[in-house]
Amino acid sequence: MKVRPFEDVVSEHGATVLRVCRAVVGPVDAEDAWSETFLSALRAYPELPADANVEAWLVTIAHRRAVDVGRARSRRPVPTDTLPESPAARADPAASDPDLWSALQRLPTKQRQAVAYHHIVGLPFAEIAELLGNSPDAARRAAADGIKTLRKHYRKDETA
Amino acid sequence: MNTNIFDALEANEAATLTRLHHRLAQDADTADVLDVAYRTVDTPVGTLLLAATTAGLVRVAYDVEGHDAVLAGLADRISPRVLRAPARLDSAARQIDEYFAKRRTVFEVPVDLRLAEGFRRNVIEHLRDIGYGHRESYAAVAAAIGHPRAVRAVGTACAHNPLPVVIPCHRVVRSDGSTGQYVGGPLAKSTLLDLEAA
Numbered sequence: 120m121k122v123r124p125f126e127d128v129v130s131e132h133g134a135t136v137l138r139v140c141r142a143v144v145g146p147v148d149a150e151d152a153w154s155e156t157f158l159s160a161l162r163a164y165p166e167l168p169a170d171a172n173v174e175a176w177l178v179t180i181a182h183r184r185a186v187d188v189g190r191a192r193s194r195r196p197v198p199t200d201t202l203p204e205s206p207a208a209r210a211d212p213a214a215s216d217p218d219l220w221s222a223l224q225r226l227p228t229k230q231r232q233a234v235a236y237h238h239i240v241g242l243p244f245a246e247i248a249e250l251l252g253n254s255p256d257a258a259r260r261a262a263a264d265g266i267k268t269l270r271k272h273y274r275k276d277e278t279a
Numbered sequence: 280m281n282t283n284i285f286d287a288l289e290a291n292e293a294a295t296l297t298r299l300h301h302r303l304a305q306d307a308d309t310a311d312v313l314d315v316a317y318r319t320v321d322t323p324v325g326t327l328l329l330a331a332t333t334a335g336l337v338r339v340a341y342d343v344e345g346h347d348a349v350l351a352g353l354a355d356r357i358s359p360r361v362l363r364a365p366a367r368l369d370s371a372a373r374q375i376d377e378y379f380a381k382r383r384t385v386f387e388v389p390v391d392l393r394l395a396e397g398f399r400r401n402v403i404e405h406l407r408d409i410g411y412g413h414r415e416s417y418a419a420v421a422a423a424i425g426h427p428r429a430v431r432a433v434g435t436a437c438a439h440n441p442l443p444v445v446i447p448c449h450r451v452v453r454s455d456g457s458t459g460q461y462v463g464g465p466l467a468k469s470t471l472l473d474l475e476a477a
Contacts, residue, residue, distance in 0.1 A: 123354060124351065125359055126350070129300060134292055137299070138288040150298075150299060153299055154299060154306060158306050161303070161362070162310070162314075164359055165360065167357060173291070191299065215385055270284065
């Protein structure tokens with residue numbers, strides 16, 4: 120099987136990766152995360168095996184990037200209330216339903232990631248476990264707990 | 280599983296993705312990982328695909344060649360780092376517009392001839408010397424490159440010209456004066472010849 124033009128990868132998986140970025144790092148950082156993910160992917164693309172699962176590969180890159188940013192942030196003495204009241208101007212306003220993001224943000228990081236990788240991308244729990252460094256069972260529980268909490272808070276917020 | 284809960288994440292997605300694609304093309308060029316940039320341009324002979332490496336224009340393709348197939352071929356032969364990135368092709372696209380508006384007779388864009396090798400490369404190089412409005416027979420081209428008996432091979436080389444329109448294989452016609460075959464179809468060939476003769 121021949122390697123397809125990278126343009127096909129962007130048009131086929133760009134939307135899913137954007138949703139994952141919005142869910143995992145939030146509306147403000149999503150566009151930077153998407154851009155860095157696809158630039159890294161383009162750089163490495165010629166070495167990708169032709170039979171690789173491209174979407175899982177992209178999510179892995181996005182995940183590592185989010186982990187790196189998270190580490191860099193935790194080293195810096197930033198205040199905890201830096202999340203803006205309204206979405207930043209560069210993020211499209213309609214995308215950042217503040218209720219959904221605030222509900223997602225309440226989840227522990229691994230739950231938020233497990234929810235996004237399973238319910239938005241459709242990755243199997245075995246692959247999610249590799250990304251999160253836990254077991255498939257733990258990944259499944261994280262996604263289930265995350266969804267439960269999310270429904271509770273998101274629905275509450277909606278009807279409030 | 281109820282996926283509706285994530286609907287908000289899809290809001291305004293198309294506009295955002297268009298913006299992000301534009302940014303990716305720029306970032307990739309800056310980072311020197313945009314091996315093949317492409318765009319399309321609408322002309323009287325249909326939509327042409329233009330593709331360029333960092334060295335120059337590497338491919339012009341007619342609709343009938345199948346743009347997707349052409350891009351897949353570029354990914355295979357040059358590099359899979361292929362993106363729709365019009366900026367690198369602004370000058371080529373403008374010159375093609377000018378050519379069809381009869382405001383240009385010579386193309387002045389850097390070309391990358393890596394897709395034409397050996398004998399075919401010799402033919403392509405010679406075609407660049409056939410001036411606007413002039414015609415040369417397949418036999419004359421064969422003689423000019425020192426292979427007078429290779430008339431049929433010259434025809435094949437013209438059919439595989441990686442840069443039709445810009446490198447004027449349309450100016451090569453049959454000895455009896457009829458236009459002959461063309462990568463963009465006989466109608467496109469006579470359109471170009473008529474344009475230059477007018």
